[in-house]
Every structure is written in structure tokens, then in C-alpha cells.
Amino acid sequence: MKTPRDYQTLKSLIMDRKPDLPKRLAQVAVFALDNPDEIAFGTAASIADSSGVQPSTLVRFAQAIGYDGFSDLQTVFRERLRERGSSYDDRLETIMETMGDNGVNKIFSGVIAAASASIDTMVSRVSSQTFEDAVKLLAGAETIYLLAQRRSFPVSTYLAYVLGKMKVRTQLVSSPFGIEPEMMDFASRRDAALAVSFAPYSSGTVDHARILDRAGVPIVSITDSAFSPLTPMSKLWFEIAESDFAGFRSITATMALANAIAIGIGEERRRLRLP
Amino acid sequence: MKTPRDYQTLKSLIMDRKPDLPKRLAQVAVFALDNPDEIAFGTAASIADSSGVQPSTLVRFAQAIGYDGFSDLQTVFRERLRERGSSYDDRLETIMETMGDNGVNKIFSGVIAAASASIDTMVSRVSSQTFEDAVKLLAGAETIYLLAQRRSFPVSTYLAYVLGKMKVRTQLVSSPFGIEPEMMDFASRRDAALAVSFAPYSSGTVDHARILDRAGVPIVSITDSAFSPLTPMSKLWFEIAESDFAGFRSITATMALANAIAIGIGEERRRLRLP
DNA sequence: TGTTTTCTGGAATTTTCCTTCCAAATATAT
DNA sequence: ATATATTTGGAAGGAAAATTCCAGAAAACA
Numbered sequence: 001m002k003t004p005r006d007y008q009t010l011k012s013l014i015m016d017r018k019p020d021l022p023k024r025l026a027q028v029a030v031f032a033l034d035n036p037d038e039i040a041f042g043t044a045a046s047i048a049d050s051s052g053v054q055p056s057t058l059v060r061f062a063q064a065i066g067y068d069g070f071s072d073l074q075t076v077f078r079e080r081l082r083e084r085g086s087s088y089d090d091r092l093e094t095i096m097e098t099m100g101d102n103g104v105n106k107i108f109s110g111v112i113a114a115a116s117a118s119i120d121t122m123v124s125r126v127s128s129q130t131f132e133d134a135v136k137l138l139a140g141a142e143t144i145y146l147l148a149q150r151r152s153f154p155v156s157t158y159l160a161y162v163l164g165k166m167k168v169r170t171q172l173v174s175s176p177f178g179i180e181p182e183m184m185d186f187a188s189r190r191d192a193a194l195a196v197s198f199a200p201y202s203s204g205t206v207d208h209a210r211i212l213d214r215a216g217v218p219i220v221s222i223t224d225s226a227f228s229p230l231t232p233m234s235k236l237w238f239e240i241a242e243s244d245f246a247g248f249r250s251i252t253a254t255m256a257l258a259n260a261i262a263i264g265i266g267e268e269r270r271r272l273r274l275p
Numbered sequence: 276m277k278t279p280r281d282y283q284t285l286k287s288l289i290m291d292r293k294p295d296l297p298k299r300l301a302q303v304a305v306f307a308l309d310n311p312d313e314i315a316f317g318t319a320a321s322i323a324d325s326s327g328v329q330p331s332t333l334v335r336f337a338q339a340i341g342y343d344g345f346s347d348l349q350t351v352f353r354e355r356l357r358e359r360g361s362s363y364d365d366r367l368e369t370i371m372e373t374m375g376d377n378g379v380n381k382i383f384s385g386v387i388a389a390a391s392a393s394i395d396t397m398v399s400r401v402s403s404q405t406f407e408d409a410v411k412l413l414a415g416a417e418t419i420y421l422l423a424q425r426r427s428f429p430v431s432t433y434l435a436y437v438l439g440k441m442k443v444r445t446q447l448v449s450s451p452f453g454i455e456p457e458m459m460d461f462a463s464r465r466d467a468a469l470a471v472s473f474a475p476y477s478s479g480t481v482d483h484a485r486i487l488d489r490a491g492v493p494i495v496s497i498t499d500s501a502f503s504p505l506t507p508m509s510k511l512w513f514e515i516a517e518s519d520f521a522g523f524r525s526i527t528a529t530m531a532l533a534n535a536i537a538i539g540i541g542e543e544r545r546r547l548r549l550p
Numbered sequence: 551t552g553t554t555t556t557c558t559g560g561a562a563t564t565t566t567c568c569t570t571c572c573a574a575a576t577a578t579a580t
Numbered sequence: 581a582t583a584t585a586t587t588t589g590g591a592a593g594g595a596a597a598a599t600t601c602c603a604g605a606a607a608a609c610a
Contacts, residue, residue, distance in 0.1 A: 069599065112394060154433035157428060335588090
């Protein structure tokens with residue numbers, strides 16, 4: 001029974017063995033799989049330091065799972081980095097080859113490729129000015145109303161969570177009782193709204209946006225066309241073209257944008273010393 | 276004038292200097308830029324051997340371009356590999372150039388780069404076998420239980436929506452009344468579960484997964500470490516390492532994976548002529 | 551509870567590897 | 581063509597790192 005020379009096999013080996021290992025060696029096992037880069041680059045001393053054990057323990061660990069010593073084990077971790085070296089396209093190609101024409105796996109590659117493409121497109125289409133203005137507008141709001149339904153709904157739940165963590169007041173306009181309009185009763189021009197909707201535009205989102213617009217609430221939208229019903233009532237809007245795969249549209253780029261907006265708001269408010 | 280600590284700058288430095296260097300040193304310069312991986316991993320002796328010079332020449336080369344010694348220079352080559360792993364910095368640099376670098380926009384670039392990096396990492400880490408097995412397992416289930424809380428919650432709402440559209444029966448285990456356990460009362464081995472949780476693992480998700488595990492429901496997890504509390508009870512699990520930007524982790528890669536899984540399930544059920 | 555086994559930390563040892571040095575070789579200038 | 585400066589190869593020295601060893605601590609067992 002020889003010791004693994006590739007990272008994947010080594011990984012399963014370590015996981016198999018971990019339950020039987022004594023405390024310190026198990027600690028090394030966890031550290032190694034959580035920080036493979038560190039193992040690849042560090043010296044025994046530095047790794048020992050950051051994983052909280054003695055250098056000798058590293059050697060013992062390597063021997064416990066069958067290697068000559070720590071250096072021997074380390075080469076496997078380095079090999080892993082070598083392999084990872086190829087570019088995204090190379091890798092995608094490799095994956096396609098390994099997968100053959102098996103239906104299910106084509107989906108994986110395809111969806112990931114679509115996600116990547118969507119993000120790349122977004123980078124080239126979204127103007128930095130729009131982003132900056134949107135962040136500043138939303139950061140200055142007392143309450144941010146989040147409008148999204150159906151496929152876009154997860155975007156608003158995500159925003160509600162992240163902004164909540166940052167202590168930014170949000171109102172997720174969504175109710176099991178259908179009282180969404182009432183949820184916006186207190187909205188004023190000191191607030192702001194972020195609406196997300198793609199074709200076919202959910203009527204709810206558009207209606208809610210209209211209500212807020214009439215109340216003088218500035219609206220930022222994320223949508224997919226300049227002719228979206230949201231654009232006429234939006235102060236600012238982002239046009240996102242999500243690539244699709246086999247007719248299924250991804251929402252990866254939208255999530256990434258939402259993520260950036262949320263972090264931007266957090267930073268901007270911190271800069272302005274807002275609560 | 277300090278020596279470069281990043282590979283890009285070092286590269287230009289070497290190219291600038293090369294014409295003025297003596298023969299052997301120039302030879303090293305060419306070799307270094309042609310085989311950066313070799314420099315990163317090799318020892319002075321091994322590199323000297325494959326580049327056809329003496330070890331001392333390598334030291335001289337490093338000193339000629341301003342470094343303390345060969346080891347000092349080598350760290351820069353190693354750093355490059357570290358970064359390429361996520362390919363994060365390369366991308367960031369490219370994006371930064373197109374976007375300018377004022378405060379708010381740095382965030383946009385950074386978050387997008389992190390999202391891209393996460394997806395890339397996922398492509399290289401997720402095994403096609405795991406994906407295929409997971410899709411087949413979930414596609415065969417009568418009901419798919421969706422387990423996720425806090426930051427991961429949007430992933431499950433997204434899945435609930437997309438799978439619902441595909442007429443796949445799902446149960447989003449989430450209740451404002453705290454009756455999540457009761458929602459799983461009818462779960463059986465003919466069902467399946469998809470659990471999503473990242474460190475610090477939300478106790479709710481883990482508890483719910485345990486309940487389903489005891490009921491014999493096969494579990495597929497999306498998590499961030501081989502030692503996550505979810506892995507022991509999972510039939511299959513995906514390890515996703517989301518890159519972070521300024522301490523904010525993205526969930527883009529997770530969403531992309533969820534997207535792929537959902538579409539995979541849809542296709543697989545269509546293939547099997549399931550309702 | 552006492553005994554034996556296993557495990558751990560740290561020091562000692564050995565190995566590996568980087569660096570320096572010097573003599574020989576090559577190039578450059580007069 | 582000769583002298584001087586620069587460059588090169590290889591060996592010796594020295595630093596750093598991995599490994600081994602041992603004594604004490606912890607755990608397992610009787």
C-alpha cells in the first residue's frame with residue numbers, strides 16, 4: 001500500500017485516518033486540509049507556529065499517515081499548486097474532456113461557464129459612476145426598501161441579511177398576508193428603494209416601485225433592459241445581462257452586484273460615521 | 276528604490292535589466308520568466324541544474340537585480356502561485372485598470388474579483404463524480420428538504436423557487452413559528468435533503484440535518500471544510516471556498532453551484548420521465 | 551489507585567541547502 | 581599584446597531546516 005502522490009487521494013486518506021489520530025495529530029490534519037497553501041509554502045517551523053503544534057508533531061503526522069517525513073508529505077501539497085496553475089479556459093476544457101458527453105456534467109460546466117460569462121459582461125457594462133452614485137444614494141437613506149419577487153426574491157433576502165448585519169435599516173417588502181402596500185406607508189423621500197426585476201417583470205415589484213415613486217422615494221433598480229418598466233421611475237438603474245444555459249438563466253452576476261452594493265453601503269456609512 | 280514584492284513588477288524589472296546582464300545571468304533571467312513555477316518550487320540546486328548554471332549564479336542573479344539572495348527572490352515567485360490559486364490578484368489588477376481606483380469603486384472591483392475567484396476555485400475543486408451523484412440522488416427524491424439559515428438562506432429560497440418551477444416537490448425547512456422539526460415529520464428514506472452551511476455553522480441547520488439523518492433521509496451538503504459538522508452525516512458533500520473581500524465573504528460560487536444542481540435535477544428528472 | 555502504554559514538547563542531531571569565497575577564464579581597454 | 585576588470589565555476593563554510601531522541605505528561609488499562 002503506497003502513499004498517495006496526488007492531493008485528492010491524500011485528502012481522503014487524511015479524512016479516513018483523522019478519527020484514529022491522537023489530539024495533536026488530528027489538529028494537524030484539520031489544519032492541513034483547511035490551509036493546503038500554507039503547507040505547500042511554509043517551512044516546518046512556520047507551519048508548526050501557525051497551527052499551534054511543534055515541528056516534530058508535523059513530522060510525526062506525516063509518518064503516521066505513511067510518509068517518510070514532513071518533506072515527503074509536503075511535495076504532494078506542492079504538486080497540487082502546480083496542477084492548479086492552468087487558466088480558467090484550460091480547466092474548463094479539461095473538465096469537458098473528462099466528463100465526456102455525459103448529460104449531467106455538461107450542465108455543471110455549462111452553468112459555471114454561464115455564471116462566469118455573466119460576471120465578465122457585468123464588469124464591462126456597469127459604469128463605475130452608476131455604482132458609485134447608487135451606493136451613495138442608498139447609504140444616505142434612513143430605511144432601504146427592498147423590492148423583489150419570484151426569481152429575484154433571494155437577492156433581496158440576501159441583502160436584508162447582509163445589510164442587517166451591518167446595522168443598516170431595511171424593509172423587505174414581502175408579506176404572507178398581502179399587505180405589502182401597507183409596509184410602505186411610512187416611506188418618505190429620506191428613504192430609498194432597491195428594486196430587482198427581470199423579464200417577465202413581476203407585476204408586484206413594479207406596482208410596489210410605483211407606490212414608492214409616488215411617495216417620493218428615490219429608486220435604484222437592477223433589471224435587464226433599458227425598456228424595463230422599472231427604468232422610468234428609477235433614479236439609477238443597472239442593466240444586467242445574465243447569460244443562460246439551456247434556457248435557464250443564472251442569477252450569479254446579480255448576486256455579485258448585490259454583494260458589492262451591500263458592502264459599498266457599509267463602507268460608505270462607516271466613512272460618513274452614520275450609525 | 277525597493278525591490279518588487281509582487282510578480283508583475285518583478286517581471287518588468289527583470290525584462291528591463293536583462294540587456295545589461297552578463298551572459299549567464301541573462302540566461303537565468305530568461306529561464307526564470309519562462310519557468311516561474313520551477314523557481315517557486317525548486318531548490319537552488321535543482322534550478323541550477325535545469326537552467327544549466329551554477330547555484331552561485333542564481334544567488335548572483337538575485338543580488339544583481341537588488342535582492343538579498345536567491346531565497347529572497349524566490350519568495351516573490353512563491354507569492355505569485357499563492358495568488359494564482361485564487362487568480363484573485365491577477366483579475367483584480369486587470370479590473371482595477373479598467374475601473375480606476377477611487378474608494379467606492381475599489382469595492383466593486385474587489386467584490387467582483389472575489390466572486391470570479393470563488394467560481395474558479397469551485398471549478399477546480401468540485402469533482403464531476405460528486406456533482407453527478409448529487410444530482411442523481413436529489414432527482415430521485417420524492418421531496419427535497421432544503422436546509423439553510425442566515426447567510427445561506429437565500430440559496431435555499433432560490434432553490435425552492437427554481438425547483439418549484441420545475442415541478443419538483445421541495446420543503447423549505449424554515450418557519451416563523453419555530454416548528455421546523457415538525458416540518459420534517461414525514462421525511463423518509465425516499466426523500467433527500469440539501470443542506471447549506473458555512474462556518475460558523477448555524478446550529479439550526481446542523482440540528483435539522485441530524486433529525487433528517489436519523490430518519491434515514493440521505494443528505495447532500497454544501498459547506499466549507501471537510502470537517503464541517505455536516506460532512507459526517509452527508510452522503511455527499513461539496514466543499515466551497517468562497518473568497519472574501521475586506522472580510523466580506525461572497526456567496527456567488529454557492530449560488531452558481533445551487534443553480535447547476537437545480538438545472539441538473541430538472542434535466543435528470545426529464546430524462547427519467549419523472550412527473 | 552497503581553502500572554503500563556501512548557502521546558507530547560523541546561532539545562540535540564543530522565541533513566539539506568544557501569551563500570560566500572577564491573582561483574581560473576573571459577572580456578575590455580590601453 | 582599586455583594589463584586590468586569582470587564574470588564564471590566549483591568548493592568550502594555556515595545557516596536553516598528537518599528529523600530523531602528523550603524525558604515528562606497524559607491517557608488507558610488493570
